[in-house]
Amino acid sequence: MYRISELAAQLGLSRSTLLYYEKRGLLSGRRASNGYRLYGELDLQKVRLLQQLQAGGLTLSECKQALEAKLDRTVLSHRLAELEAEIAHKQQAHTLLSALLGHGSLRDWHAQADKLAPDAHRHWLEQQGFDEQQALYLKWLSKDMNEHDSYMADFMAVFHQLERWGPGSNTDTHKALTHVPFAPQTVLDIGCGKGFATELLATQTQAQITAVDNETQAIDSLAQRLKQQGLDKRVTPLCASMTALPFAPGSFDLLWAESSAYIMGFEAALNAWRPLLRPAGCLMVSDLVWLQDTPSEQASAFWQQEYPDMHAIAARLVQIEQAGFRVLAHFTLSQQAWADYYEPLKAEVKKQLNHQPESAALLDMAREIAIYEQYLGEFGYQMFVLQRTD
Template sequence: MNNENKSIHEFDFNLICEYFSNVERQGPGSPEITIKVLSFIDNLTSESRIADIGCGTGGQTMVLAQHTSGEITAIDIFPKFIEQFNINATQLGFNNRVKGIVGSMDNLHFKDEELDLIWSEGAIYNVGFEQGINQWHKLLKKGGYLAVTEASWFTDERPTEINDFWNDAYPEIDTIPNKVAQMQKAGYIPVATFILPENCWTEHFYMPQASAQEIFLKKHAGNKTAEDFIANQRHEMKLYNKYKAYYGYVFYIGKKI
């Protein structure tokens, strides 16, 4: 496997963290999509408890805070992300009810049936979609909501190049109907499912990385690992542009039975 085809998980986490700390979003999405998902979620009040799991620096969390009034706890394993998250929350005046903490997605501190809403954009793959939705189910109150994005196939058949790339990077990638079936099996009523539009990848995820990549390469000039990482990111973008008809991120919204 050449370096541009390596999975992102094969690179040093500190290097990944440094790079993605310099962009607003660590995965595809947009403020408009975050707001759209909230339109499917009922009964949130100022007393609601919300968790954003795998929050990164909080691009989507700050949008959640602008459009909800409850208490938000955001969790990420990278201290650098959480440090920036809490700076962002303070600057926006949300620090009285929005807090970022360092923690693992598969070892959460919440009590059973404590949460009204669990949110996770571009992060559940770290524990696996099926494992995540099953583990997190017990943390939701009855009638509570789960809203997560997940890489998914749009078709049953696809070209070998993209099929092999994703099955190596994330073997749990599957079709939308199979993901919905997993949600039902885990004890959620599927409320809504929709594909993230193309601009969530291009305008909000890949385009902001262009300048960040140049700065990163200049800082790490001569560092082969850093150069390989940027080559990997650029290769992933080329694959998306070539094969976006076959895959993308999908928002899955479920309600605990």
């Protein structure tokens, strides 16, 4: 026989726990003549069996039921389903915490966070030590803060060898310019890259032009070429963020944004940039769009991951009108404009993959090139020439 304190010591439980078990009918101690509660060997074994059942996640009520009658398989199945859900949740938590500590990929987590809370996600990245440029590059390129530095090193090793940093051609830029219904005097080229559109605008107009990009190397390259061509008196390269342009409302009569609005989001870019235009000023903006109603599964899956905000032309036209613009003209970027960008890119990626076959940045670029080669025509860049309405 065991007194309650002895039984508690045998089981590794507290005296209050045993008293609670007795209250619930799981134990039946009896009083000795001296007033002590006494328990037998069967009581000891019954609690040990109870502990084994509790290890399966059963509640005390379910354990009592299992001890006193035949097992209820419905109850057990329900409890098993709950435990499996809890395990799955814990595994997700484990995976995320491991990834935050640098022991796994954060790509899916960043993508989900950016979808659900884009502004808060960017602010959080800045708190982790990323400046605005790095946060934007992380969103659109590396997609993993733990791998960001090495990813961007490999990415820039390729792009510093390229002339063009995106699809485009002088022919398409000039075609868009011909739809501007006035001779512009003040022009802002937003996300100018190395400045191919900037140079054409400078040679085809007499405007004062400001060219903005947040990549220092591109701005320095443009400044050097402008000086060589004697265009530096009319063109001012500026390293700045397109999300916080340092200009007063109504500063320009023409805004030019080739392949850059996606960084902010097409609709957000229209709303943010419109105030910079004088009344009846024009905006030329290009964006990646679907050219087919039912694109291939592979192309759809790729761009859903890389550019979730991608839409058909009709949807963009609605957004343009809602943002306070009317469409003067729109046309699809030529295939030659894509080739002028992707062919040099493909050659450089192939060369560098020979030395770094496991590079995530190079493999991502190779996948994008494959999508371009197989599915261009299902998607494309659309050039929109717009005029501010007031």
